[in-house]
Amino acid sequence: MDATDSAARQTPRTRQARELLTGGEVTVGCVAPRSRAGVAALEAAGADALWVGGHVASPNQSPEAMAWLARLSAQAERVVIGTAVLLLPLYQPAIVAKQIADLDTATDGRIALGIGVGGEYPAEFDACGVPLAGRGRRTDEAIGVLHDLWGGTPVDRPGPLFPMTGVRIGPPPCQPGGPPVIVAGRREPAMRRAARLGDGWMPYLYSAERYRRSVAVVRAEAHAAGRALDGFVWAAYLPVVVDDDTEVARRRAAEFLGGTYRQDFLPMVDRVAVAGTSAQVEARLQDYIRAGARHLVLLPAVRDGGDDLLLRLMTDIAPRLRAAPAEQPSTASPPGPDGGDSDSGSSDKRGQE
Numbered sequence: 001m002d003a004t005d006s007a008a009r010q011t012p013r014t015r016q017a018r019e020l021l022t023g024g025e026v027t028v029g030c031v032a033p034r035s036r037a038g039v040a041a042l043e044a045a046g047a048d049a050l051w052v053g054g055h056v057a058s059p060n061q062s063p064e065a066m067a068w069l070a071r072l073s074a075q076a077e078r079v080v081i082g083t084a085v086l087l088l089p090l091y092q093p094a095i096v097a098k099q100i101a102d103l104d105t106a107t108d109g110r111i112a113l114g115i116g117v118g119g120e121y122p123a124e125f126d127a128c129g130v131p132l133a134g135r136g137r138r139t140d141e142a143i144g145v146l147h148d149l150w151g152g153t154p155v156d157r158p159g160p161l162f163p164m165t166g167v168r169i170g171p172p173p174c175q176p177g178g179p180p181v182i183v184a185g186r187r188e189p190a191m192r193r194a195a196r197l198g199d200g201w202m203p204y205l206y207s208a209e210r211y212r213r214s215v216a217v218v219r220a221e222a223h224a225a226g227r228a229l230d231g232f233v234w235a236a237y238l239p240v241v242v243d244d245d246t247e248v249a250r251r252r253a254a255e256f257l258g259g260t261y262r263q264d265f266l267p268m269v270d271r272v273a274v275a276g277t278s279a280q281v282e283a284r285l286q287d288y289i290r291a292g293a294r295h296l297v298l299l300p301a302v303r304d305g306g307d308d309l310l311l312r313l314m315t316d317i318a319p320r321l322r323a324a325p326a327e328q329p330s331t332a333s334p335p336g337p338d339g340g341d342s343d344s345g346s347s348d349k350r351g352q353e
Contacts (some may be wrong), residue, residue: 017080018180020048021200021233021295028318029080029296029309032072038307039075047316051084051114051297057124060260065093065101073103073111082112084202084237084297085184089117089135093142093162094169097149101173109174112233113146114202115139116184118183120261136189137161143181143197150178179326182233188217195221200233202297205257206271208287211236215292226234236293239273239301242281242312249275256301273301282317286324296321 016026020027029049033039039050052068065086065293088096096113117135118124125132141161149157152172157164161206175177182200183193194201194205195218215234222229239257243249253275254266269275285296298313300306 014108014110015080016050016073016175017049017082017112018109018175018199018231020080021112021180021182021235022231024294026289026322027295028294028298028314028321029315031084031300032068032076032081032214032324033307035307037095037348038077039072041307042310042314043078045051047310047314049080049082049112049295049297050081051116053086054083054096055087055121055124056090057127059262069111069128070099070103071185074108075234080112081107082179082182083114085116087124088115088142089138090124090130091142093145094149094164094167096142097146097178097299098169098181100146101150101171102177104173104198106251107174109149110173111173111175111179112182112200113179113180114200115143115198115236116146117190118196136193140193140197143193146181146282147178158204172226173271180233182235184237191217192221194218195229196225196227200235202233202237204237205239206236207271208263208284208291209289212242212291233295235295236288237297237299237315238285238288239275240281240285240309240313241273241275242278242300242309242317243275244277246276248276252302252303256303257301275301276296278312278316280314282320284285285317285321288319289324293302 014253027048029051032050032052033042042050042124050072052065052072054062054065054068056064065083069081069083080276096220100111100113100337104257107293117139119132119135124134145162146211148157149167149169150173154166154168155164156166180199181192182202183198184202184204188202193215201218203211219229239253241253250269253273255268257265274281288296300309
Protein backbone atom coordinates (compact mmCIF):
# COMPACT_ATOMS: atom_id res chain seq x y z
CA MET A 1 0.00 0.00 0.00
CA ASP A 2 1.52 3.33 -1.03
CA ALA A 3 0.88 6.76 0.47
CA THR A 4 -1.61 7.64 -2.28
CA ASP A 5 -3.78 4.60 -1.49
CA SER A 6 -3.67 5.41 2.23
CA ALA A 7 -4.70 9.02 1.67
CA ALA A 8 -7.57 7.96 -0.58
CA ARG A 9 -8.90 5.63 2.08
CA GLN A 10 -8.70 8.34 4.73
CA THR A 11 -10.61 10.92 2.65
CA PRO A 12 -14.34 10.79 3.54
CA ARG A 13 -16.49 9.98 0.54
CA THR A 14 -19.00 12.47 -0.80
CA ARG A 15 -22.51 11.81 0.46
CA GLN A 16 -25.84 13.37 -0.38
CA ALA A 17 -27.46 15.48 2.31
CA ARG A 18 -30.31 13.11 3.17
CA GLU A 19 -27.95 10.14 3.40
CA LEU A 20 -25.52 11.97 5.66
CA LEU A 21 -28.02 13.65 7.95
CA THR A 22 -30.46 10.77 8.41
CA GLY A 23 -28.07 7.83 8.57
CA GLY A 24 -28.30 7.52 12.34
CA GLU A 25 -24.63 8.15 13.04
CA VAL A 26 -23.35 11.29 14.74
CA THR A 27 -22.10 13.91 12.29
CA VAL A 28 -20.53 17.29 13.00
CA GLY A 29 -20.79 20.43 10.92
CA CYS A 30 -20.27 24.12 11.49
CA VAL A 31 -21.05 27.57 10.21
CA ALA A 32 -18.99 28.11 7.07
CA PRO A 33 -16.04 30.51 6.95
CA ARG A 34 -16.28 33.34 4.44
CA SER A 35 -13.09 32.47 2.55
CA ARG A 36 -12.37 29.68 0.06
CA ALA A 37 -9.22 28.82 2.01
CA GLY A 38 -11.19 28.51 5.24
CA VAL A 39 -13.71 26.20 3.56
CA ALA A 40 -10.93 24.02 2.14
CA ALA A 41 -9.25 23.80 5.55
CA LEU A 42 -12.44 22.60 7.23
CA GLU A 43 -13.10 20.04 4.51
CA ALA A 44 -9.55 18.75 4.98
CA ALA A 45 -10.12 18.64 8.75
CA GLY A 46 -13.10 16.31 8.27
CA ALA A 47 -16.14 18.55 8.70
CA ASP A 48 -19.29 16.72 7.63
CA ALA A 49 -21.29 19.82 6.66
CA LEU A 50 -20.97 23.58 6.32
CA TRP A 51 -23.90 25.90 7.01
CA VAL A 52 -24.74 29.50 6.14
CA GLY A 53 -27.34 31.95 7.37
CA GLY A 54 -28.09 35.60 7.07
CA HIS A 55 -30.65 38.36 6.82
CA VAL A 56 -31.95 40.74 4.20
CA ALA A 57 -31.73 43.65 6.66
CA SER A 58 -30.65 43.51 10.29
CA PRO A 59 -28.55 45.54 12.75
CA ASN A 60 -25.83 42.90 12.41
CA GLN A 61 -24.31 43.01 8.96
CA SER A 62 -24.47 39.59 7.32
CA PRO A 63 -24.69 38.05 3.85
CA GLU A 64 -28.03 37.04 2.40
CA ALA A 65 -28.45 33.30 2.94
CA MET A 66 -29.17 32.16 -0.62
CA ALA A 67 -26.34 34.23 -2.08
CA TRP A 68 -23.94 32.80 0.49
CA LEU A 69 -25.14 29.26 -0.18
CA ALA A 70 -24.53 29.72 -3.91
CA ARG A 71 -21.01 30.99 -3.24
CA LEU A 72 -20.35 28.09 -0.87
CA SER A 73 -21.51 25.59 -3.51
CA ALA A 74 -18.59 26.74 -5.65
CA GLN A 75 -16.12 26.51 -2.77
CA ALA A 76 -16.99 23.24 -1.02
CA GLU A 77 -16.07 20.10 -2.95
CA ARG A 78 -17.14 17.28 -0.63
CA VAL A 79 -19.24 18.28 2.37
CA VAL A 80 -22.97 18.74 2.67
CA ILE A 81 -23.89 22.42 2.57
CA GLY A 82 -27.05 24.07 3.80
CA THR A 83 -28.82 27.10 5.21
CA ALA A 84 -29.05 27.63 8.95
CA VAL A 85 -31.27 29.33 8.37
CA LEU A 86 -33.16 30.81 5.44
CA LEU A 87 -36.04 33.03 6.61
CA LEU A 88 -38.56 31.37 4.32
CA PRO A 89 -41.54 33.76 4.73
CA LEU A 90 -39.49 36.57 3.16
CA TYR A 91 -39.26 34.68 -0.15
CA GLN A 92 -41.55 33.47 -2.92
CA PRO A 93 -41.34 29.68 -2.51
CA ALA A 94 -41.31 28.93 -6.24
CA ILE A 95 -38.09 30.95 -6.59
CA VAL A 96 -36.55 29.19 -3.59
CA ALA A 97 -37.60 25.81 -5.00
CA LYS A 98 -35.93 26.56 -8.34
CA GLN A 99 -32.74 27.98 -6.81
CA ILE A 100 -32.34 25.08 -4.39
CA ALA A 101 -33.09 22.51 -7.09
CA ASP A 102 -30.40 24.01 -9.31
CA LEU A 103 -27.87 24.09 -6.47
CA ASP A 104 -28.71 20.51 -5.52
CA THR A 105 -28.05 19.43 -9.10
CA ALA A 106 -24.80 21.38 -9.25
CA THR A 107 -23.53 19.78 -6.02
CA ASP A 108 -24.68 16.21 -6.78
CA GLY A 109 -27.23 16.28 -3.99
CA ARG A 110 -25.28 17.91 -1.17
CA ILE A 111 -27.87 20.59 -0.28
CA ALA A 112 -29.97 20.84 2.90
CA LEU A 113 -32.45 23.65 3.55
CA GLY A 114 -32.78 24.88 7.11
CA ILE A 115 -35.68 27.33 7.46
CA GLY A 116 -37.09 29.64 10.11
CA VAL A 117 -39.88 32.20 10.37
CA GLY A 118 -37.77 35.16 11.54
CA GLY A 119 -39.43 38.11 13.21
CA GLU A 120 -36.76 39.54 15.48
CA TYR A 121 -36.09 42.28 12.92
CA PRO A 122 -39.49 43.60 11.71
CA ALA A 123 -37.81 46.12 9.39
CA GLU A 124 -36.69 43.37 7.00
CA PHE A 125 -40.28 42.19 6.65
CA ASP A 126 -41.30 45.76 5.81
CA ALA A 127 -38.42 45.99 3.31
CA CYS A 128 -39.56 42.80 1.57
CA GLY A 129 -43.23 43.79 1.55
CA VAL A 130 -44.19 40.81 3.71
CA PRO A 131 -46.51 41.20 6.73
CA LEU A 132 -44.88 40.21 10.00
CA ALA A 133 -48.17 38.82 11.27
CA GLY A 134 -49.02 35.50 9.68
CA ARG A 135 -45.44 34.60 8.83
CA GLY A 136 -45.99 31.16 10.37
CA ARG A 137 -48.92 30.39 8.06
CA ARG A 138 -46.90 31.70 5.14
CA THR A 139 -44.03 29.40 6.06
CA ASP A 140 -46.28 26.37 6.43
CA GLU A 141 -47.74 26.83 2.96
CA ALA A 142 -44.32 27.56 1.48
CA ILE A 143 -42.93 24.25 2.78
CA GLY A 144 -45.71 22.43 0.94
CA VAL A 145 -44.95 24.37 -2.24
CA LEU A 146 -41.28 23.39 -2.05
CA HIS A 147 -42.03 19.70 -1.62
CA ASP A 148 -44.59 19.71 -4.44
CA LEU A 149 -42.36 21.55 -6.92
CA TRP A 150 -39.46 19.23 -6.18
CA GLY A 151 -41.59 16.24 -7.16
CA GLY A 152 -40.86 16.66 -10.85
CA THR A 153 -44.49 16.81 -12.02
CA PRO A 154 -46.82 19.75 -12.77
CA VAL A 155 -48.19 21.29 -9.58
CA ASP A 156 -51.71 22.59 -8.98
CA ARG A 157 -52.30 24.32 -5.66
CA PRO A 158 -55.31 26.40 -4.59
CA GLY A 159 -53.31 28.68 -2.27
CA PRO A 160 -54.47 30.78 -0.50
CA LEU A 161 -51.10 32.52 -0.46
CA PHE A 162 -49.29 30.76 -3.32
CA PRO A 163 -51.85 29.47 -5.81
CA MET A 164 -50.53 27.90 -9.00
CA THR A 165 -51.73 25.77 -11.90
CA GLY A 166 -49.61 23.43 -13.99
CA VAL A 167 -46.31 24.74 -12.65
CA ARG A 168 -43.30 22.49 -13.11
CA ILE A 169 -39.65 23.26 -12.43
CA GLY A 170 -36.81 21.46 -14.13
CA PRO A 171 -34.47 19.92 -13.83
CA PRO A 172 -35.67 18.53 -10.50
CA PRO A 173 -33.26 18.28 -7.56
CA CYS A 174 -30.63 15.58 -7.61
CA GLN A 175 -31.99 14.16 -4.36
CA PRO A 176 -35.28 12.31 -4.96
CA GLY A 177 -38.04 14.42 -3.44
CA GLY A 178 -35.66 17.30 -2.94
CA PRO A 179 -33.28 18.35 -0.19
CA PRO A 180 -34.40 17.90 3.43
CA VAL A 181 -36.30 20.91 4.81
CA ILE A 182 -35.12 21.27 8.39
CA VAL A 183 -37.24 23.48 10.65
CA ALA A 184 -35.46 25.73 13.13
CA GLY A 185 -37.01 27.49 16.11
CA ARG A 186 -37.45 27.38 19.86
CA ARG A 187 -41.17 27.22 20.64
CA GLU A 188 -44.10 24.86 20.22
CA PRO A 189 -45.29 26.17 16.82
CA ALA A 190 -41.85 25.47 15.35
CA MET A 191 -41.84 21.96 16.85
CA ARG A 192 -45.29 21.35 15.42
CA ARG A 193 -44.13 22.60 12.01
CA ALA A 194 -41.15 20.27 12.07
CA ALA A 195 -43.26 17.29 13.12
CA ARG A 196 -46.07 17.79 10.62
CA LEU A 197 -44.39 19.40 7.61
CA GLY A 198 -40.61 19.31 7.91
CA ASP A 199 -37.87 16.78 7.32
CA GLY A 200 -35.95 17.70 10.45
CA TRP A 201 -35.70 19.74 13.65
CA MET A 202 -32.87 22.17 14.45
CA PRO A 203 -33.44 24.31 17.55
CA TYR A 204 -30.99 26.95 18.72
CA LEU A 205 -30.13 28.48 22.11
CA TYR A 206 -31.21 25.25 23.83
CA SER A 207 -29.75 23.38 26.76
CA ALA A 208 -29.24 19.65 26.26
CA GLU A 209 -32.15 18.89 28.58
CA ARG A 210 -34.43 21.23 26.69
CA TYR A 211 -33.33 19.55 23.47
CA ARG A 212 -34.29 16.17 24.92
CA ARG A 213 -37.74 17.45 25.79
CA SER A 214 -38.19 19.02 22.36
CA VAL A 215 -37.50 15.64 20.75
CA ALA A 216 -40.39 14.21 22.77
CA VAL A 217 -42.65 17.09 21.68
CA VAL A 218 -41.79 16.64 18.01
CA ARG A 219 -42.37 12.89 18.23
CA ALA A 220 -45.69 13.38 20.01
CA GLU A 221 -46.87 15.91 17.42
CA ALA A 222 -45.87 13.60 14.57
CA HIS A 223 -47.70 10.68 16.19
CA ALA A 224 -50.83 12.81 16.61
CA ALA A 225 -50.64 13.69 12.91
CA GLY A 226 -50.23 10.04 11.94
CA ARG A 227 -46.77 10.69 10.57
CA ALA A 228 -43.73 8.45 10.93
CA LEU A 229 -40.42 10.24 11.35
CA ASP A 230 -38.35 7.83 9.28
CA GLY A 231 -35.46 9.65 7.65
CA PHE A 232 -35.87 12.64 9.97
CA VAL A 233 -32.95 15.00 10.71
CA TRP A 234 -32.25 15.61 14.41
CA ALA A 235 -29.90 18.60 14.45
CA ALA A 236 -28.82 21.14 17.07
CA TYR A 237 -27.39 24.60 16.38
CA LEU A 238 -24.86 25.35 19.11
CA PRO A 239 -22.75 28.44 19.88
CA VAL A 240 -19.36 27.15 21.06
CA VAL A 241 -16.23 28.68 22.66
CA VAL A 242 -13.15 26.74 23.77
CA ASP A 243 -10.57 28.33 26.06
CA ASP A 244 -8.15 27.02 28.67
CA ASP A 245 -9.88 29.39 31.12
CA THR A 246 -13.55 28.48 31.62
CA GLU A 247 -14.58 31.96 32.71
CA VAL A 248 -12.92 33.55 29.69
CA ALA A 249 -14.84 31.14 27.43
CA ARG A 250 -18.13 31.96 29.15
CA ARG A 251 -17.57 35.71 28.89
CA ARG A 252 -16.62 35.50 25.22
CA ALA A 253 -19.75 33.50 24.42
CA ALA A 254 -21.96 35.91 26.39
CA GLU A 255 -20.43 38.94 24.67
CA PHE A 256 -20.90 37.39 21.24
CA LEU A 257 -24.54 36.45 21.83
CA GLY A 258 -25.26 39.74 23.57
CA GLY A 259 -23.97 41.65 20.57
CA THR A 260 -26.15 39.59 18.25
CA TYR A 261 -29.40 39.67 20.23
CA ARG A 262 -28.92 42.96 22.11
CA GLN A 263 -29.32 41.60 25.64
CA ASP A 264 -27.22 40.32 28.54
CA PHE A 265 -26.47 36.63 28.06
CA LEU A 266 -24.04 36.08 30.92
CA PRO A 267 -26.70 34.87 33.42
CA MET A 268 -27.96 32.27 30.92
CA VAL A 269 -24.85 31.47 28.89
CA ASP A 270 -24.43 27.99 30.38
CA ARG A 271 -27.92 27.05 29.18
CA VAL A 272 -27.77 28.44 25.65
CA ALA A 273 -24.12 27.99 24.64
CA VAL A 274 -21.31 25.47 25.04
CA ALA A 275 -18.33 27.27 26.57
CA GLY A 276 -15.38 26.04 28.57
CA THR A 277 -12.19 24.04 28.32
CA SER A 278 -11.77 21.45 25.58
CA ALA A 279 -12.78 18.65 27.96
CA GLN A 280 -15.79 20.59 29.22
CA VAL A 281 -16.96 21.41 25.70
CA GLU A 282 -16.62 17.79 24.59
CA ALA A 283 -18.65 16.62 27.60
CA ARG A 284 -21.37 19.20 26.95
CA LEU A 285 -21.61 18.27 23.28
CA GLN A 286 -21.93 14.63 24.29
CA ASP A 287 -24.92 15.68 26.40
CA TYR A 288 -26.69 16.89 23.25
CA ILE A 289 -25.95 13.61 21.50
CA ARG A 290 -27.37 11.69 24.45
CA ALA A 291 -30.41 13.96 24.26
CA GLY A 292 -31.07 12.82 20.69
CA ALA A 293 -29.10 15.13 18.40
CA ARG A 294 -27.42 13.38 15.49
CA HIS A 295 -26.02 16.38 13.65
CA LEU A 296 -24.30 19.21 15.51
CA VAL A 297 -23.98 22.61 13.84
CA LEU A 298 -21.21 24.46 15.66
CA LEU A 299 -21.16 28.25 15.63
CA PRO A 300 -17.87 29.85 16.77
CA ALA A 301 -19.26 32.32 19.32
CA VAL A 302 -16.29 34.67 19.13
CA ARG A 303 -15.69 38.02 17.45
CA ASP A 304 -12.28 37.00 16.13
CA GLY A 305 -10.38 33.75 15.68
CA GLY A 306 -13.47 31.82 14.61
CA ASP A 307 -11.77 29.87 11.82
CA ASP A 308 -9.03 28.68 14.18
CA LEU A 309 -11.64 27.66 16.76
CA LEU A 310 -13.53 25.62 14.18
CA LEU A 311 -10.37 23.81 13.09
CA ARG A 312 -9.64 22.98 16.72
CA LEU A 313 -13.16 21.63 17.18
CA MET A 314 -13.00 19.54 14.01
CA THR A 315 -9.57 18.06 14.65
CA ASP A 316 -9.58 17.63 18.45
CA ILE A 317 -13.21 17.07 19.49
CA ALA A 318 -15.35 16.03 16.51
CA PRO A 319 -13.65 12.63 15.94
CA ARG A 320 -14.41 11.57 19.52
CA LEU A 321 -18.03 12.74 19.20
CA ARG A 322 -18.50 10.62 16.09
CA ALA A 323 -16.94 7.59 17.76
CA ALA A 324 -19.10 7.71 20.89
CA PRO A 325 -22.16 5.42 21.00
CA ALA A 326 -25.37 7.36 20.37
CA GLU A 327 -28.56 6.67 22.29
CA GLN A 328 -31.92 6.71 20.56
CA PRO A 329 -34.00 9.89 21.06
CA SER A 330 -36.40 9.68 23.97
CA THR A 331 -40.04 8.87 23.28
CA ALA A 332 -41.21 9.90 26.74
CA SER A 333 -44.14 12.30 27.00
CA PRO A 334 -42.96 15.90 27.37
CA PRO A 335 -43.90 18.02 30.41
CA GLY A 336 -44.82 20.99 28.25
CA PRO A 337 -44.00 22.74 24.98
CA ASP A 338 -41.39 25.08 26.39
CA GLY A 339 -39.43 22.37 28.12
CA GLY A 340 -39.45 24.38 31.35
CA ASP A 341 -35.99 25.93 30.97
CA SER A 342 -35.53 29.33 32.53
CA ASP A 343 -33.69 30.65 29.48
CA SER A 344 -36.99 31.66 27.90
CA GLY A 345 -36.10 35.31 28.27
CA SER A 346 -33.62 35.04 25.42
CA SER A 347 -34.56 36.14 21.92
CA ASP A 348 -36.95 33.57 20.48
CA LYS A 349 -39.32 35.29 18.07
CA ARG A 350 -38.27 32.96 15.25
CA GLY A 351 -40.14 30.09 16.87
CA GLN A 352 -43.33 31.84 17.95
CA GLU A 353 -45.31 31.39 14.74
